[in-house]
Amino acid sequence: MEALANVQAFTAVAIGIIVGLGALGAALGIGIMGSKFLEAAARQPELVPMLQGRMFLLAGLIDAAFLIGVGVAMMFAFANPLLAAVKAAAGA
Secondary structure, eight states: OHHHHHHHHHHHHHHHHHHHHHHHHHHHHHHHHHHHHHHHHHHOGGGHHHHHHHHHHHHHHHHHHHHHHHHHHHHHHHSOHHHHHHHHHHHO
16 A cells, blocks of 8 residues: 555655646746737837737647646546556555
8 A cells, every 4th residue: 555655645746746837837938928029019019919919829828738737737636547557556
C-alpha cells in the first residue's frame, strides 16, 4: 500500500506543477501580448479595430491551452489511471 500512497503523493505534486506553470505561462503570455497591443495601438491608431480582434482571439487561445492543462490535471485528480495499474501490480 506504500506504492499507492506514493502514486497519490506524486500525482498531487504533478497537479500543482501543471496548474501552477500553466497559469504562470498564460498570465505572462497575455501580459506581453497586451503590452505589445498597446504599443502597436499607440504607433498606428487606425489599426486598433483589426489588432483588437486578433488580440482577443489570441487571448482565447492562450486561455484554452491553460484550461486544457487544468482538464488533464483534474483527470489525474479524480480518475487517475495510474492507481489502477498500481492496484493491479500489488494484487498480482
